[in-house]
Amino acid sequence: MSTFIGQLIGFAVIVFILVKWVVPLIKGLMVKQQEAIRVALAESAEAAKRLADADAMHAKALADAKAESSHVTDEARQDSERIKAQLAEQAGVDAERIKAQGGQQVQLLRQQLVRELRLGLGDEAVTKAGDLVRAHVADPAAQSATVDRFLDDLDQMAPSPFVLDTAATSKLRAASRAALATLVAEFDGLAGDLDSDGLTTLADDLAAVARLLQSETTLNKHLAEPTDAEAAKVALVDKLFAGKIGEPALKLVRTAAAQRWSTEANLVDAIEHTARLALLQRAQAAGEVDEVEDQLFKFGRVLDTEPRLTTLLSDYTTDPAGRVALLDKVIGTAGNGTAAALLKQTVGLLRGERADEAVIDLAELAVARRGEVVAHVTAAADLTDAQHDRLTSVLTRIYGHPVSVQLHVDPELLGGLSITVGDEVIDGSIASRLAAAQSQLPD
Numbered sequence: 213m214s215t216f217i218g219q220l221i222g223f224a225v226i227v228f229i230l231v232k233w234v235v236p237l238i239k240g241l242m243v244k245q246q247e248a249i250r251v252a253l254a255e256s257a258e259a260a261k262r263l264a265d266a267d268a269m270h271a272k273a274l275a276d277a278k279a280e281s282s283h284v285t286d287e288a289r290q291d292s293e294r295i296k297a298q299l300a301e302q303a304g305v306d307a308e309r310i311k312a313q314g315g316q317q318v319q320l321l322r323q324q325l326v327r328e329l330r331l332g333l334g335d336e337a338v339t340k341a342g343d344l345v346r347a348h349v350a351d352p353a354a355q356s357a358t359v360d361r362f363l364d365d366l367d368q369m370a371p372s373p374f375v376l377d378t379a380a381t382s383k384l385r386a387a388s389r390a391a392l393a394t395l396v397a398e399f400d401g402l403a404g405d406l407d408s409d410g411l412t413t414l415a416d417d418l419a420a421v422a423r424l425l426q427s428e429t430t431l432n433k434h435l436a437e438p439t440d441a442e443a444a445k446v447a448l449v450d451k452l453f454a455g456k457i458g459e460p461a462l463k464l465v466r467t468a469a470a471q472r473w474s475t476e477a478n479l480v481d482a483i484e485h486t487a488r489l490a491l492l493q494r495a496q497a498a499g500e501v502d503e504v505e506d507q508l509f510k511f512g513r514v515l516d517t518e519p520r521l522t523t524l525l526s527d528y529t530t531d532p533a534g535r536v537a538l539l540d541k542v543i544g545t546a547g548n549g550t551a552a553a554l555l556k557q558t559v560g561l562l563r564g565e566r567a568d569e570a571v572i573d574l575a576e577l578a579v580a581r582r583g584e585v586v587a588h589v590t591a592a593a594d595l596t597d598a599q600h601d602r603l604t605s606v607l608t609r610i611y612g613h614p615v616s617v618q619l620h621v622d623p624e625l626l627g628g629l630s631i632t633v634g635d636e637v638i639d640g641s642i643a644s645r646l647a648a649a650q651s652q653l654p655d
Contacts, residue, residue, distance in 0.1 A: 392482050525562075526562060533560075607631070611633060
């Protein structure tokens with residue numbers, strides 16, 4: 213009995229526990245499960261609604277896409293037709309442009325070909341003409357005849373105004389030109405009373421003064437400076453040179469210092485010029501002027517053909533004594549003494565000039581001193597005496613002064629003559645005419 217009661221109490225306790233705690237828990241779980249099922253059912257219904265809406269939207273989008281596709285297809289077809297029309301139109305324009313450009317290119321090529329043919333024919337014609345001329349003038353008589361024909365043409369020229377000038381005066385401004393004229397007049401007054409030795413001494417003294425002024429630039433600047441204090445400069449000349457140079461040279465240096473010079477260099481140039489005049493006066497007194505002129509021009513032509521020698525003699529940065537020694541070796545002792553003295557004096561006093569140009573200026577001074585004009589004549593061969601005399605006569609008439617003809621032979625001229633008087637050139641050579649024909653060929 214007690215066991216039954218114990219079991220009954222145990223069962224009651226179990227029932228109580230189940231009712232008290234387990235049943236409420238199970239009920240809660242069932243309620244939550246039911247609520248979850250209701251929520252799931254609601255969500256399922258909502259999902260089904262959204263699916264239906266999505267199906268409707270997809271159907272609508274599909275319909276819209278079909279409509280848009282049809283619209284795009286129509287626009288693409290229209291664009292393709294428009295592009296096709298534009299391309300066809302552009303192709304027509306490009307075809308016309310290419311056709312026009314092709315025509316222009318063909319015309320240019322044609323003109324170029326015609327020009328090349330004309331130029332080639334012209335070159336060939338000039339070349340053939342040159343060959344014929346060379347063959348013709350190979351005969352000395354025919355070549356001489358070309359000179360005669362040129363002289364005939366030259367004889368028809370009207371007189372040409374010509375101012376007799378020298379390199380010493382041509383580049384001077386008014387003040388220096390007047391000063392040099394005064395100095396030369398003073399020289400002419402003194403030179404007539406001097407013999408050959410006196411003129412030599414005068415030339416040496418003046419050259420020494422020129423070298424001193426060339427090296428002592430401060431002294432040269434003081435003596436050449438334009439001022440009214442002429443007496444002070446003359447007194448300085450006396451103090452420096454009295455008793456050291458001859459009285460004629462001292463008088464000339466006094467006169468030079470008393471003048472107004474345009475530039476400082478003109479004073480040295482003037483004294484050097486007067487030293488040259490002294491040697492030329494010596495040659496005139498000895499009757500050697502023609503020989504001196506001839507040797508000076510010949511040496512000038514030697515320098516033209518020897519550029520290395522010209523460069524060495526022109527190098528004024530070296531010792532003048534060395535350049536004069538080189539000149540002495542070149543000219544030797546066979547030539548005229550006055551010509552050699554003039555050359556040595558000129559080379560020793562070079563101040564930047566080229567030796568060949570200075571020698572030609574010296575030779576032209578010798579000619580101008582006699583009131584003559586120098587005509588540099590180039591011929592293909594030596595002139596006959598008759599041609600030389602006729603040329604001299606014609607040029608004397610044209611320029612209004614006696615003319616000294618300096619002949620240079622250059623076979624490349626073929627025929628005719630080329631004449632240079634001062635700055636004027638009369639070119640009647642056959643070579644120049646052929647060159648002119650070549651340069652004037654139609655382009």
